[in-house]
Amino acid sequence: MPIGFQILDRALRVIRFLLPILGLLLVWELAVRTGLAQAGILPAPSTILARAVELLGLTGERAVLFGHILASLRRALIAFALAVAVGVPLGFLLGLSEEAQLWVSPILSLMLPLPAVAWTPILLVLFGPGDLTIVIVCFLGAVFPVLYSTMQGVRACGRQPVWVVRSMGGSGLDVLRRVLIPSSLPALITGFKLGMAHSWRTLVAAEMLAALTSGLGYMIFAARSYMDVSTMFVGVVCLAAIGMLIEHVLFGTLEHATIHRWYARDAQTGGRQ
Amino acid sequence: MTLDTAEIPRRRLPLPPMKLIRPVVSLGVLFGLWEIAARTGAISAFLFPPPSAIFAALWISAGPNGDPPYGILLDIALSLYRLLAGVGLALVLGTIIGLAIGLTGWGRAVFKPIISALMPIPTLAWTPVLLLVFGIDNRTTITVVFIAASFEIIYNVVTGIEMMTRKVYWVAASMGASRLQTLRYVVLPGILPYLITGLKLGVGYAWRALIAAEMLAASSHGLGFMIYDAQEYMDMKSIYGGILTISVMGLLIERGVIGALEKRTIEKWGVNVER
C-alpha cells in the first residue's frame, strides 16, 4: 500500500507541475486559432510539434534535426573538454599559490564581465566563420566557471589536511593525490556542470554568428531568413531540452554517485548565461 | 534627543598599497609585453595592434574627430540605456513574481513550473524569435536583457522570503500589523538584501547577454553592435577598444553601482545573504 501511495503522490505532483505549462500552451494554441496571435510570428504549439515531427524525419523526409543536434553537441563537448584541460590545472595553480592568484586576479576580473561572444569578431577575422571560431568562443564561455570552481575547491581544502599527510611523511604528489584532488572533487564536478552549461548556452549565439552549415543555432538563424518560425521554435525547445538533459541526467547522476553519497548534501546548482 | 553613536565600531582600514599596485603591475606587464611584441613584429600588428594604438583609437572615437563623432560615447550610452530599461523591467516584474511565488499558494503553483520550463532556454536563443516579433529595434535587445536578468531576481526574492522565520511575521502580527503593513514593514525590507544579490547576478548576466544580443540584433550603436560592425571592416583597433570598454563598463556597473548599493544596505545592516 505505501508504495502505491508513493507512486500516486509522485504522479499527482508531476501533474500539478505540468498543469500550468499545459495551460499556457492551451491558451497559446487558442490565441492562434482564434486569430488573436499572428500565426506567422507565433505559430500554434500544434504546428510547432508537426514541424518537429517533420524535422525528426518521422514523416519520411530527411531527418535534418539530428544532424544539427550532433554538430552542436560535438562543438560544445570539444569546447568543454578544452575548458577542463585548461581550467583545472590553472585552477589548481591559482588555488595553491595565493600570491599567483593575487597577481592574476586583475586580469581575470577584467575578463569576467566580457561575454565570450564578444571575442567572436576577433576570431572571425583570425579564422573566419566555422568550427574553430565557434569552439573557441564556447571554450571561453566554459573555462571561467571551471577555473573558479577548481580554485575555490582547492582553497576550501585548507592547510590542516595537507599537514596531516605531510606529517605522515607524504610527498607533494601524495598531498595532491590523497588530499587535494579528493577534497576538491565536489567543487570540480560543480565546475564541470557549470562549464558545460555555459558552453552550451554560449554555443547558440556563437553558431548564429559564425556557423556555416550546421548546428542548432545555425538552424534557428537560417530559419529566420525564410520566416520559418516553427523551425525556430523547434530549435529553441531542442536547445532547452538538451541543456536540461545534460544538467540533470548527466551531471545529476554524476553528483548523485559522488557528492551526495560522500557528503549527504546538495551541491550548489545553477549557473546560466 | 542625544544621538551618541560614537561607541559603535566603524571599520575603516586604510587601503593597503599592494591592492593598488598589483592590478597596475599585472595589467601593465600584460599590455607592455603585448606592445613590445606588436612593435617588434613578433606578432602581427594588424591582428594584434599595440595597446597604445588601441587606446589612441579609443581616445579619438570619444572625441569630435571620431567616426562618427563621439561614437564610443554614443555606443556606451545606448548600451546603458538598453541595460537599464531591461533590468528595470526585470526588477519590477521579477519582484512581483517572486513575491507571488514566495507568499501565495497559487503563485507557487502557476509560476514555478512555467519558470522551470523557461529557464533552460539559453537567453540568446530568444533573439531570433524576438527579431521576428519586434524587428531590429531596441525592444528586442531590451527584452533579451529583461529575460537574462529576471530569473536571478525571481530566484533570490523567493530565497529571501524562504529565509525569513515565521517569528518575524509573528512580531509584526503581535503589533497588530495588517497584511499590507506586514508586506511594507517586514517582507519588502527583509528581502531587499536578497533582491540586491539577485540584481548583482542578474545585471552580470544581462550585461553579457546584451552585448551578444547587440551583435545579433542592433541596428545602430551599442557596444556589441560596434565590435561586430568593426569586424566587417576588419577595424581591429576598434574591436579591441570595444572589448576593453565592455569589460571596464561591466566592472564599473558591478563594483561601482551595485557595490555602492550593497554598502548602503547589506553591509550597513550587517546581514548575511545565504544562497
Next chain:
Amino acid sequence: MSNVEKILSDPVGETATLAPKPKITAEGAGIRFGSIVAVEDFTTVIREREFVSIIGPSGCGKSTLLYAIAGFLKTTSGVLKVDGKPIVKPGPDRGIVFQEFVLFPWRTVLRNITLGPEIAGLPRAEAEERARKWIRLTGLGGFENAYPATLSGGMKQRVAIARALTCEPDILLLDEPFGALDVQTKNYVMKDLQDLWIAASKTILMVTHSVQEATLMADRVLILGARPSRIVADVRIDLPHPRDPLDQRLGRYRQEVTEILSAEVDRAMKGERGQ
C-alpha cells in the same frame, strides 16, 4: 542603578498587592500538531500584574503554549482567554520577546522600537516620544541610531524588550528570553527585567528551562510535565521583589522546583524506555 530608585518610588508598585482580576484564563487548553499532542488539558488562572513562569523539560511544549496565548497558534481543544474573551489572533495587547530577539536588521534601534506605534498609525514624533521612555528604562540611551548587527546579545534583548513594551501591552510574553545570552549578560538583563516589571506593572508570562530564572523572578512557577504536557505543580514563591539570588528562602524554593522537575524528567525517561 538610578533607574531602580525612580522605579521604586513609583506608587503603582504598591497597589499591585490589592486583589487583582484574572488576566489570562486557560480552561483545558490543548494543542496538537497532526497526531502529536504538544499540550494537553492546560488549566490555570493568571491574574493581573502577576509574574508567572512556565518551566518544564525541553521539548515539553511550553513555548507552544506561549505562542497560543500570543495568538500565533490555535488551540485544538479547550479555551484560552484574555480578559474573559477567547484569543483569536495576535494583537498589541500581548507583547512578545523571543529568545532569538527577532530584530529587524534594516531598522536602527530606535526605529525597531517605534515600529509598533508606527503600525498603529501614530505620527513619527509621537512614536519616538513613546519609545524614549522605554529606551531610558532599558538602558539603551545612546544606541538609538545603531543597527542591531552592531549590538551585543544583551543589548539586542533589551531592544526586543523595549520594542514589545513600547506597544504598551497588558501582557508581556517572554519566550526563553535569556536563552541566547551568556551568564554575565543574563544576570544584568534579568535584574533590569525585574525592575521593569515593577515599573511597568504588566502581567508577565515567561517560558524558561532554568529553575534559577524562574524562582528568582516569578510569583508563581508552573511546572509542566513531559509530553503531552500538563501542569504537574503550581509553586507560589512567597518572597518580596526584588529578590536577592543568595537568599536562603529562595534556595529552598529552588530545591523544591528542581525536585519536582527532575522527578518528572525521570518519569518521562522511564516511560520512554518502557515503550
